[in-house]
Amino acid sequence: MSAPTDTTASASAAAAAPTAWEDLVTSALLGTDRRPPVLPGGGPAREDSAATAPAALLDAAALHTVRRRAGLLPARPGARPAPAAADARPPLPAAARRRLAQLLADRAAPSGGGRRGTTPDLTELIPQWLATANLRGFRAPAALLPPLLDAARARTDLRPQALTFAGPLGLWLAGLNPEWKFALRGSSGGSPRPDTTDPQAVRLLWEEGLFAERVALLDAVRAQDPGAALALLATTWSTERAEDRLMFLDSLRTGLSGADEPFLEQALSDRSRNVRSTAAELLSALPDSALAGRMAARATSCVNPDRTGGGASIAVEAPHECDSGMQRDGVAPLPPAGRGERSWWLGQLVEAAPLTVWRQQFGGRTAHEIVALPVADDWAGELHAAWCRAAVRQRDAEWARALLGAPSTPPSNGPGTASLAERSKLLVTLPGAERAGWVADFIAAHGLSEAFQLLGVCAVPWAGPLGRSVVDALDIARDAGSYPWSFSGVMGLAERCLDPVEADRLEVLTATQDEPEGASPGAGGYWSEAFQRLVSTLRLRAAMDAELA
């Protein structure tokens, strides 16, 4: 009852009333026997009225209470918050707004737990919904901002998209509730994108801005004019802290070119080891840089055609020391535990050398032919792994293709690497359609158990052949009698990534089939359920997309 009582006064009970009331409270607290009440309109209750004193006190208190309540006056308002900035984006279409309400309500409600059933997992579709809504430039509905911010608080992966969607009103709201302060941190959606057209403002922000603002500014300038960003960075470079230098250097990845080489060469002698190695990494991605040339010379002195065997194999002579020149060019001298130092140095040299040098080194052979060459003395693993890293760093699709090999080859016999993580990185260097095709063929040959990581780098929605290959593999797994939850990872991916147009084709798989010989008990029913869920999720995604049109 702290509320109106504090700030309002009884309208009719005049100045004397509060003291009379306090007196009643004191008597009530201590007891009328000990402290007879002073009643309005007279002195202390008379001795002989001891029996009726409590009733008289309650009468007076009731009168006061009702009078006070009836006479409540409004309070003085506190300082009003500045209104939220306007949001010019158009409001969501009604159907899309309803859908979002449903997705967020599903997240907040207690989960059923256990078996997933045949209905879609709505929470899993929130990221996709937000991405589409942002792509189409809609404004978030105000009433749904609190559950949206709650969702983003609980799941960091939702934050960037959720905050973009929440817009200025979301930020305004977050400023009033400490539980949502995460929204005010960081640059993602936090500060508005800096205005890079005003050199004066840019200079001022660069010199006086907060770190996050400066990073955002540098990124923005770099995206427009790489040279201007470099010039801006050079003005304060020597006075920046080491951690900040590292972050700023990272901004140069965007629009990296030969023009950056002098600056990066200079950074090779930086006080900070992390700055030095990042500068070296950037330089090695410039095939014409002096550093790339030095690394090429070092690498080709270690990796040569094996003359003794007629040139049809590779001989490796790992470096015997890591001299100061190598260290200046970013080679880390100390290997991690368990690795020999010579192979550690070799790997770094080959990784940083431009892949173009190998064609000349091996008599004009193509990447495919070079990768196919036998390697002497068990150096093949080390060498191929380094080539993989080089192909990823230099985004060289030809070498990536060669190192990935044919998708039908079992991973353990593949040319480059058996590691699925490495392979998925190599896949990223391939054009989208080729990537999806490679993964489709891989799944057709080896099934789904190894495919999860590779699927993760394919564009969404999955291209036709890839989708069909995943569905076929699931169908085969069902026929083999295994349980669907052995494939729950891929199944979950398929729900989010399959092209919704596949729904009709999948419909036939939702029927419960006769269980094959040796199948796990009940598996048929579970598969039917899993496919039903897949189909309904795809239909739902198609509907969601249409609603956001």
Add this chain to the structure above:
Amino acid sequence: MLRSHGGEPSRADGPVARWTVEQVLALAPDDASRKAGSRLGSAGPWSDGGFDGSGAVWGLCKGSGGKPYRTVIDTTGPAYRCSCPSRKFPCKHALGLLLLWAGGDAAIRPGEAAEWAGEWLRGRRVRAAEKGPPASDAAPGPADPEAVRKRAERRAERITGGAEELEQRLADVLRGGLASADRAGYGLWEETAARMVDAQAPGLASRVRELGAIPASGPGWPVRLLEECALLHLLDTAWLGLDRLPDRLAATVRTRVGLPAAAEGLPVRDHWLVLAQYDIPDGKIVARRIWLYGRESGRTALLLSFGAPGRSPGQALPVGVTLEAELTPYPGSGQPRAELGRQFGAPTPSGTPPPGAGTAAALAAYGDALRHDPWLEACPVTLRDVIPVPSGDGWQLADARAESAVPVAPAALSRPGLWKLVALSGGGPVTVFGEIGHRGFDPLAAWTTGAGNDPGGGSRSGGGEEPVPLI
């Protein structure tokens, strides 16, 4: 009994306007049903679904068993029927089906009701048409007026005994001091409350039980305890002097003491807007409160229904629809409670706010209502053009154009609806319906008035006319 109309209930011409998803979700008895219903309303298990121009919606929902559940809803009631074994009301299948309908899903097509659905709908509507004002069929018991009178007298005597005993207890407590009552603790009040139950005065019993919680309610408790003791004493003495009170105040006292009353006023036919629906646990049962606003009469009415342990209350109306219906008021001055009688046609989704008042006028309205019912905790009111403003640990609603504000009631501060309200405002004025009383204002539904930020109502009628539920 007077009727304000005659003839058959009219059915709306043309297609019945659909509800919004919020309106459907607001009917869910709890979060778990809301989630389960949401999933059933997004795809999949439905077949043979349809709706017709009279407001009926039906469909078959595949469950885990072999036979699909038959779900049918009469949205004019609304009334629900489902062959599932759920004790929730409405069940998740009804919610899912309504969501599909609300979302315009292609699985629910216009058409003729299936036989199994049509049978129930026809029966229901015939019953509804035959049903007179609810008060008349509420007394099907033995029609011996003499016996009824004697029973009432015996009960009144017991209540009088209880009120006298309660007066004695209050006097004892005041004589010894509230401080020692605090030490005697909760048990003292629990025991007294039990005595009031024996005396068949549930109204007194629940007030006494609440006294027990006050000493633990934080700073200032002696003041609150004295206020509540004094109001209880006022109720006791009012009961003991009942024959000297004016009729309407006497009726209020009877209701406050806990005597059952039947809705018996003249039915009021109006277009009633559903402003809010929410449940409050009351011991083992759940009380559901539905606030209605009459467009023509300007009256605000309260529908109360109760759910037995484990069941949700039987009445459910979607927030934001307007239904043409008769309400029969309960006796008692300033009593907003009424009973829903006959309905005419299907509800329509239109929710423009009641006219509303400023904060000063709203507080004055509460003060005025206390004249008719001094025990009133809060009364319904619409605040117009107010801005939510942070204030210390809490919030206020400040008039957009005057230096005047009311605090938000403590109970509302921990509810998510408060943040919805703040978001809707975005620092600008909103219109809010709620209950105002001596604890502050408890917001229950809001409309945005500014053109700036989207109301979140995303209304199909355009312009943020639908109330956004805050509870």
